[in-house]
Amino acid sequence: MFSLTIHPVRIRGCESTMSCRDEQGRLILSVMRKVVIIPTYNEKENISAMIDKVFSLPETFDLLVIDDGSPDGTAEIVKSRQIDFPDRLHLLERKGKLGLGTAYITGFRWALEHEYDYIFEMDADFSHNPDDLVRLYHAALAGADVVIGSRYVSGVNVVNWPMHRLLMSYYASLYVRTVTGMPVRDATAGFVCYSAEVLRRIDLDQIQMKGYGFQIEMKYTAWKLGFKIKEVSIVFTERVVGQSKMSSGIFGEAFWGVLKLRFRAIKGKVA
Numbered sequence: 001m002f003s004l005t006i007h008p009v010r011i012r013g014c015e016s017t018m019s020c021r022d023e024q025g026r027l028i029l030s031v032m033r034k035v036v037i038i039p040t041y042n043e044k045e046n047i048s049a050m051i052d053k054v055f056s057l058p059e060t061f062d063l064l065v066i067d068d069g070s071p072d073g074t075a076e077i078v079k080s081r082q083i084d085f086p087d088r089l090h091l092l093e094r095k096g097k098l099g100l101g102t103a104y105i106t107g108f109r110w111a112l113e114h115e116y117d118y119i120f121e122m123d124a125d126f127s128h129n130p131d132d133l134v135r136l137y138h139a140a141l142a143g144a145d146v147v148i149g150s151r152y153v154s155g156v157n158v159v160n161w162p163m164h165r166l167l168m169s170y171y172a173s174l175y176v177r178t179v180t181g182m183p184v185r186d187a188t189a190g191f192v193c194y195s196a197e198v199l200r201r202i203d204l205d206q207i208q209m210k211g212y213g214f215q216i217e218m219k220y221t222a223w224k225l226g227f228k229i230k231e232v233s234i235v236f237t238e239r240v241v242g243q244s245k246m247s248s249g250i251f252g253e254a255f256w257g258v259l260k261l262r263f264r265a266i267k268g269k270v271a
């Protein structure tokens with residue numbers, strides 16, 4: 001009688017490959033390839049701890065940092081850490097602060113070219129708890145095409161935000177739901193897992209918004225294309241160190257951008 005027990009172990013040499021083969025070249029294990037994209041602008045206080053944390057998780061996630069020429073030397077810190085994780089820690093440097101949206105688009109294209117199966121978005125500032133990456137991934141494995149780390153799916157789970165910031169974020173999601181009909185409680189969330197299939201189907205050239213609006217536009221487009229979206233409850237904690245990059249321009253873009261999305265849908269266009 002033959003029996004096989006599978007334990008969830010991390011196997012050396014399998015970290016960044018789609019599959020493992022034995023000495024004879026036979027396929028012995030197939031691994032889902034996962035990458036977490038972290039855009040950074042002046043995150044020198046957070047980035048090294050974040051790298052250590054992601055690489056200590058019980059699931060294997062690669063990391064792609066997209067740095068926009070941070071004057072504080074964030075990219076240099078990442079480069080120094082690539083010595084520790086040569087196959088798993090990746091860095092793309094852009095010349096100036098070009099915004100979150102285009103940073104993610106650049107990262108998505110890179111992830112598709114490098115044949116990742118699941119692509120995650122996460123902030124560098126520990127507002128998103130990296131432990132939750134595993135929960136997002138499991139929800140994706142269970143069948144969701146887009147998994148959102150959601151602050152508003154079971155009550156309000158935000159720690160240390162001033163009331164005006166919380167109200168703005170909460171009502172922004174309500175506004176998006178009302179205008180677009182998209183059944184998502186945290187439309188501006190920046191903690192998201194996309195299957196590669198979703199990113200391949202979305203025409204990334206057509207995604208127009210650059211700030212918070214980008215997060216809304218991506219989810220909305222995936223939803224209009226018929227993909228299954230699942231919200232997983234997370235606790236969001238305001239950054240402890242480093243500077244926020246929120247601005248009123250970002251807010252205005254999202255406000256008008258949501259109306260544009262609705263008009264585009266009425267005219268029958270989906271990105």
Ligand SMILES: Nc1nc2c(ncn2[C@@H]2O[C@H](COP(=O)(O)OP(=O)(O)OP(=O)(O)O)[C@@H](O)[C@H]2O)c(=O)[nH]1
Pocket residue numbers: 038039040041042043066067068097098099100103122123124125127238239243244245246
């Ligand atoms: N590459 C790149 N990263 C950015 C840019 N703007 C913000 N980021 C990064 O995007 C993530 C989210 O930015 P935050 O400054 O935390 O913005 P926020 O979450 O809206 O603001 P707080 O909640 O107040 O921290 C962080 O990892 C930032 O370093 C940008 O223009 N380019």
Ligand SMILES: [Mg+2]
Pocket residue numbers: 123125127239
């Ligand atoms: Mg933040």
